[in-house]
Amino acid sequence: MYFAGVDIGxxxxxxxLMDVDGTILSTIKGPTGPEHRQLANxxxxxxxEQAKVPLKEVAYIVATGYGxxxxxxxxxxxxxxxxxxxGVYSLFPNARIAIDIGGQDxxxxxxxxxxxxxxxxxxxxxxxxxxFLEVIAATLGIKLEDLGAxxxxxxxxxxxxxxxxxxxxQEIAARLSEGEKAEDIIAGMHDALASRVVTxxxxxxxxxxVVLTGGVAKNSGMVNAMRENLGCEILVPPDPxxxxxxxxxxxxxxxxxxxxxxGEPVATKxxxxxxxxxxxx
Amino acid sequence: xNWFMGIDIGSAYSKGVIIRDSELAACHIxxxxxxxxxxxxxxxxxxxxxxNLTQDDLTNVVATGTGAASVTFASHRASEIVCTARGTNSIxxxxxxxxxxxxxxxxxxxxxxxxxxxNFTISERCAAGSGRFIEVMANVLRIDLKDFGPLSLKSKxxxxxxxxxxVFGESEAITRVTEGIPKEDIAAGVNQxxxxxxxxxxxxxxxxxxxxxxxxxxxxxxxxxxxEQELRTRLxxxxxxxxxxxxxxxxxxxxx
Numbered sequence: 339m340y341f342a343g344v345d346i347g348x349x350x351x352x353x354x355l356m357d358v359d360g361t362i363l364s365t366i367k368g369p370t371g372p373e374h375r376q377l378a379n380x381x382x383x384x385x386x387e388q389a390k391v392p393l394k395e396v397a398y399i400v401a402t403g404y405g406x407x408x409x410x411x412x413x414x415x416x417x418x419x420x421x422x423x424x425g426v427y428s429l430f431p432n433a434r435i436a437i438d439i440g441g442q443d444x445x446x447x448x449x450x451x452x453x454x455x456x457x458x459x460x461x462x463x464x465x466x467x468x469x470f471l472e473v474i475a476a477t478l479g480i481k482l483e484d485l486g487a488x489x490x491x492x493x494x495x496x497x498x499x500x501x502x503x504x505x506x507x508q509e510i511a512a513r514l515s516e517g518e519k520a521e522d523i524i525a526g527m528h529d530a531l532a533s534r535v536v537t538x539x540x541x542x543x544x545x546x547x548v549v550l551t552g553g554v555a556k557n558s559g560m561v562n563a564m565r566e567n568l569g570c571e572i573l574v575p576p577d578p579x580x581x582x583x584x585x586x587x588x589x590x591x592x593x594x595x596x597x598x599x600x601g602e603p604v605a606t607k608x609x610x611x612x613x614x615x616x617x618x619x
Numbered sequence: 620x621n622w623f624m625g626i627d628i629g630s631a632y633s634k635g636v637i638i639r640d641s642e643l644a645a646c647h648i649x650x651x652x653x654x655x656x657x658x659x660x661x662x663x664x665x666x667x668x669x670x671n672l673t674q675d676d677l678t679n680v681v682a683t684g685t686g687a688a689s690v691t692f693a694s695h696r697a698s699e700i701v702c703t704a705r706g707t708n709s710i711x712x713x714x715x716x717x718x719x720x721x722x723x724x725x726x727x728x729x730x731x732x733x734x735x736x737x738n739f740t741i742s743e744r745c746a747a748g749s750g751r752f753i754e755v756m757a758n759v760l761r762i763d764l765k766d767f768g769p770l771s772l773k774s775k776x777x778x779x780x781x782x783x784x785x786v787f788g789e790s791e792a793i794t795r796v797t798e799g800i801p802k803e804d805i806a807a808g809v810n811q812x813x814x815x816x817x818x819x820x821x822x823x824x825x826x827x828x829x830x831x832x833x834x835x836x837x838x839x840x841x842x843x844x845x846x847e848q849e850l851r852t853r854l855x856x857x858x859x860x861x862x863x864x865x866x867x868x869x870x871x872x873x874x875x
Contacts, residue, residue, distance in 0.1 A: 469786055473786060502744055503784075515653065
């Protein structure tokens with residue numbers, strides 16, 4: 339018997355397939371395109387193939403993320419906040435604060451005994467999200483995955499005075515033309531983003547353990563900048579992109595067990611991964 | 620004879636005027652570019668040529684705008700708010716509130732009968748609250764900035780933007796384009812979104828009628844209409860809305 343979590347984020351789609359003991363059998367990550375339904379099917383199929391698990395043996399599937407309603411084969415949709423908190427807690431049982439910086443938002447979750455008790459979120463302004471790094475990386479002509487290593491070479495951080503991503507883009511072009519080094523600008527940009535996310539997180543009392551997840555946590559320069567701005571140690575999971583999908587898979591198992599104990603039917607047999615269109619159910 | 624020059628170096632465009640007895644004698648607008656100092660010099664030369672003058676004929680030069688410090692030949696500097704107020708007052712003496720939509724900021728300025736500033740609010744931290752939003756969106760829609768207003772006025776069903784951020788708005792506009800929504804409906808939605816931001820800015824200080832609108836944003840007829848609808852008031856638009864602040868600088872020069 340297997341369980342799956344599907345996390346459709348604004349930038350990346352993630353699937354985690356788990357067995358009954360909670361061991362991860364496969365994880366698939368792919369860019370979220372405009373066609374969520376097609377993609378959800380595709381990544382799910384890939385995860386099954388990788389683990390050599392037939393679909394009919396998957397007992398329960400939980401969908402999460404902002405595209406969670408576009409996963410026609412899921413048994414249940416659960417918000418990404420709950421899934422993140424669950425995923426983080428499974429990896430770090432002492433986690434009290436989880437910060438997730440995604441491609442289109444940043445959230446700070448307060449966790450108590452594995453339960454989400456409160457959260458704050460920014461999805462209004464790109465300057466406080468991973469999108470800021472994407473836009474600036476494109477301006478500098480540098481790949482997103484190279485930002486971290488490059489920023490660590492910086493010896494003289496260039497401070498960026500504009501908050502707005504679009505104005506900062508202009509400011510950075512000006513700094514470049516003045517001869518500032520890309521690595522110093524990137525270090526400044528990491529500091530700028532980190533200070534905005536930390537301002538958000540400080541609505542809560544920051545208590546260890548603090549865990550950083552989301553695509554941005556893969557950027558070592560950002561992790562350092564977050565550490566510096568928070569003034570405390572930060573834990574990062576080995577694969578910070580999949581905590582949401584992992585939490586969804588864990589919740590899939592919990593939901594299944596609950597349904598069975600209450601004698602509710604679970605729709606394993608009728609599940610299909612047809613080539614769905616935008617309008618099919 | 621007393622001639623006065625006003626130079627306004629903005630983040631996108633630089634504007635200059637020469638006045639004599641409060642009459643416009645010369646006016647010039649150029650892209651600001653990277654070097655404000657040479658831009659200011661270019662404007663000065665052009666203005667002097669247009670008015671057939673030499674530098675010695677000028678009694679005073681006042682510089683304003685983001686790059687005011689780069690106008691090395693200026694005798695004085697003045698704040699943009701003060702200059703916009705004076706410029707507006709010289710054209711519309713009855714106006715009590717001036718709205719300026721510039722490339723990198725928006726301002727709402729309250730003015731008394733003497734053309735003095737009594738109160739103001741400014742938005743300069745967010746591209747979605749400035750003319751820059753229109754520029755970004757015109758780029759996404761691949762339409763010329765000057766066509767943006769007329770196109771948006773053709774819309775019967777403006778789209779509603781769910782975000783107040785220019786970067787997220789860009790993605791949203793692209794999504795709407797791929798969904799086959801007509802460009803005029805997206806352009807109209809963009810104007811409405813910016814008008815909404817201007818309106819909340821204006822609400823911070825009580826709006827007093829009559830009102831005028833200036834700055835490059837006032838060239839966008841669709842935006843002017845959207846702001847009028849948001850504020851439920853008529854807006855007076857000067858013939859050359861971009862030069863109002865430079866004009867105000869020249870007027871300030873005449874009173875130094």
